[in-house]
Amino acid sequence: MDDKYLVDIQHERLSFFTPAGEVKALSDVSIHLKEGEVLGIVGESGSGKSVTAYSLMGLTAYPGRIIGGTLQFNDHQIETMTEKEMRKIRGNEVSIIFQDPMTSLNPVYTVGNQIVEVIRLHTGKNKQEAKARAKELLELVGINEPEKRLKQYPHELSGGMRQRVMIAIALACEPKLLIADEPTTALDVTIQAQILELMMELKEKLGMAIIMITHDLGVVASICDNIAVMYAGKIVEYGTTDQIFYEPKHMYTKGLIRSIPHIDAKEHERLVPIEGSPVDLLNPPPGCPFAPRCEACMQICLREMPPITQFNGDHITQCWLHQKEEFEKGEYNE
Amino acid sequence: MSDDFIKVEHLKQYFPAGGFGKNKKFVQAVDDVSFTIKKGETLGLVGESGCGKTTTGRALLRLYEPTGGRFIYDGEVIFDVEKKQFVNMLPYRKKMQIVFQDPYASLDPRMTVGDIVGEAIDTHHLAANKKERYDMVIEMLERVGLNSEHANRYPHEFSGGQRQRVGIARALAVKPEFIVCDEPISALDVSIQAQVLNMFEDLQKDLGLTYLFIAHDLSAVKHISNRIGVMYLGTLVELADSFEITQHPIHPYTQSLISAIPIADPKLARASKRIILEGDVPSPVNPPSGCRFRTRCKYATEQCALEKPEFKEVEPGHFAACHNLDKCN
Numbered sequence: 001m002d003d004k005y006l007v008d009i010q011h012e013r014l015s016f017f018t019p020a021g022e023v024k025a026l027s028d029v030s031i032h033l034k035e036g037e038v039l040g041i042v043g044e045s046g047s048g049k050s051v052t053a054y055s056l057m058g059l060t061a062y063p064g065r066i067i068g069g070t071l072q073f074n075d076h077q078i079e080t081m082t083e084k085e086m087r088k089i090r091g092n093e094v095s096i097i098f099q100d101p102m103t104s105l106n107p108v109y110t111v112g113n114q115i116v117e118v119i120r121l122h123t124g125k126n127k128q129e130a131k132a133r134a135k136e137l138l139e140l141v142g143i144n145e146p147e148k149r150l151k152q153y154p155h156e157l158s159g160g161m162r163q164r165v166m167i168a169i170a171l172a173c174e175p176k177l178l179i180a181d182e183p184t185t186a187l188d189v190t191i192q193a194q195i196l197e198l199m200m201e202l203k204e205k206l207g208m209a210i211i212m213i214t215h216d217l218g219v220v221a222s223i224c225d226n227i228a229v230m231y232a233g234k235i236v237e238y239g240t241t242d243q244i245f246y247e248p249k250h251m252y253t254k255g256l257i258r259s260i261p262h263i264d265a266k267e268h269e270r271l272v273p274i275e276g277s278p279v280d281l282l283n284p285p286p287g288c289p290f291a292p293r294c295e296a297c298m299q300i301c302l303r304e305m306p307p308i309t310q311f312n313g314d315h316i317t318q319c320w321l322h323q324k325e326e327f328e329k330g331e332y333n334e
Numbered sequence: 335m336s337d338d339f340i341k342v343e344h345l346k347q348y349f350p351a352g353g354f355g356k357n358k359k360f361v362q363a364v365d366d367v368s369f370t371i372k373k374g375e376t377l378g379l380v381g382e383s384g385c386g387k388t389t390t391g392r393a394l395l396r397l398y399e400p401t402g403g404r405f406i407y408d409g410e411v412i413f414d415v416e417k418k419q420f421v422n423m424l425p426y427r428k429k430m431q432i433v434f435q436d437p438y439a440s441l442d443p444r445m446t447v448g449d450i451v452g453e454a455i456d457t458h459h460l461a462a463n464k465k466e467r468y469d470m471v472i473e474m475l476e477r478v479g480l481n482s483e484h485a486n487r488y489p490h491e492f493s494g495g496q497r498q499r500v501g502i503a504r505a506l507a508v509k510p511e512f513i514v515c516d517e518p519i520s521a522l523d524v525s526i527q528a529q530v531l532n533m534f535e536d537l538q539k540d541l542g543l544t545y546l547f548i549a550h551d552l553s554a555v556k557h558i559s560n561r562i563g564v565m566y567l568g569t570l571v572e573l574a575d576s577f578e579i580t581q582h583p584i585h586p587y588t589q590s591l592i593s594a595i596p597i598a599d600p601k602l603a604r605a606s607k608r609i610i611l612e613g614d615v616p617s618p619v620n621p622p623s624g625c626r627f628r629t630r631c632k633y634a635t636e637q638c639a640l641e642k643p644e645f646k647e648v649e650p651g652h653f654a655a656c657h658n659l660d661k662c663n
Binding site: 158161188189191193197217218219241242245246255257259260263264267272274275277 | 382493495523524526527535553554556557580581591592595596597598599600603604610611615
């Protein structure tokens with residue numbers, strides 16, 4: 001565990017203090033990634049995947065607060081930094097691409113304006129240099145006629161093109177880490193393929209690490225090195241892409257993989273859905289949050305949160321089923 | 335051909351897009367689309383956003399005034415634009431229903447779920463008295479996996495998956511024969527999508543429904559459909575059995591569409607080669623001449639610009655519209 005991680009989040013807890021009560025968006029989340037690594041975070045809406053990534057950028061929205069754990073990024077202790085310090089690394093060392101390219105660009109400024117703004121803010125280049133750099137960036141992300149595009153407004157561009165502009169802005173300062181929050185969800189499949197290909201190309205070229213947040217298992221399968229599966233504010237399973245897909249340990253991961261239809265299925269097979277709906281984070285159950293939907297649920301699952309079980313390498317899961325072996329070995333017997 | 339339950343011929347749907355007189359422009363949302371659906375069958379329609387798949391579904395239900403074409407439902411002409419024949423839709427609304435994409439926007443927030451489902455029963459005078467109406471509403475809710483206590487609640491009290499169930503119960507309330515499912519699962523979480531897909535299957539089995547299933551997610555469409563039609567910029571480019579079309583696509587657009595789908599299997603994903611399409615979909619106001627796909631097609635020839643390819647049967651049951659099928663395969 002001693003090689004240096006670019007990102008090392010340990011036991012992060014984050015809650016939103018709403019009038020209705022405390023919503024425990026993250027409870028005990030630990031993730032880490034090395035330089036140049038692609039980590040996928042998958043989970044349903046509300047599972048805390050975006051909140052985790054946003055907190056790393058210091059973008060936790062009111063009434064949310066980090067109430068425990070440490071977030072280390074590239075020698076910065078994020079949880080102790082002030083907003084002013086945060087602004088220096090945001091967009092510079094760590095950047096983000098949002099889900100919806102339609103709303104994340106400012107409609108009243110030209111594309112060029114928005115790219116130049118980032119460059120000038122972080123590098124102290126003058127206007128001419130920044131413009132030249134902006135043109136370079138647009139070429140880098142595969143936009144034709146960059147000269148012309150720089151003068152256009154976001155509404156003049158298509159969805160795929162806008163997402164390319166977003167990527168150009170994010171890469172303006174060659175960040176060490178790029179957070180991509182469902183970057184392709186709003187796009188069509190053929191455009192999605194273009195954007196994913198572009199991101200992988202740029203990763204090779206610039207050597208940055210990527211945190212890919214998505215609910216699409218297909219996207220993570222094709223591009224990620226490691227995957228964290230989140231459910232109700234917890235990482236229920238973490239492992240390499242192959243481990244998650246071929247040796248899933250947690251019942252939720254298994255359920256997710258089983259529930260998606262396969263395009264190459266030879267005959268019609270019935271889907272196996274995960275029954276029930278996600279938990280209410282306002283009143284989470286005392287035990288494992290997945291227990292109410294789990295087909296292998298045991299008595300203890302409803303009472304207590306399972307400890308972490310470690311398999312080969314970094315493959316870990318939080319499930320009593322894998323502690324059962326320990327039970328049988330007699331280690332847990334009273 | 336008499337066993338075709340749904341028969342659509344040369345459907346056209348244009349929307350005005352500015353301009354006057356001779357210069358009047360139209361968005362050619364759907365241009366010359368023909369297909370048939372047998373009773374109890376599911377036809378899937380896939381394509382990228384703006385390709386006209388939703389418009390096709392809505393035009394059939396006369397939620398728009400069609401610009402051209404013919405729609406024959408169970409042997410009866412619903413509309414025939416050439417002959418200026420349009421029937422009164424009210425009796426047919428009982429037979430044809432639609433499930434909308436967004437379960438958040440398609441339910442009236444000020445009506446209880448019971449009233450949402452009951453409204454159709456009232457419109458068509460299907461219930462003799464209040465008790466009967468109540469029983470019918472509960473029956474529908476139970477059919478989609480909800481129960482009687484849900485009837486007095488409002489849509490905001492439900493999750494996305496439950497709301498979509500309400501939308502389905504609403505469509506089922508009049509006991510329709512044909513349902514247009516307009517992206518019914520794309521707003522739902524993955525684990526919920528499977529629940530809803532299974533429910534559509536069960537309902538079809540129990541009630542003998544016929545579906546036109548519209549979605550952009552080809553894997554889901556393939557799962558539920560018997561046959562699939564692929565649309566591009568307002569036209570059908572390929573139509574075939576769902577296994578056939580996913581295993582042996584013959585139109586270059588279908589080929590790239592299928593290769594672009596991210597495969598949820600890392601080993602296969604690494605091994606597979608993607609056919610990445612260049613550029614974006616052209617504007618439907620001013621579509622390319624001839625074959626509409628030619629601007630992004632790597633096999634395009636001069637003929638493609640001059641002549642519109644005919645939508646013809648290449649193999650039994652496998653239709654495609656392309657001039658250069660030999661080259662693409």
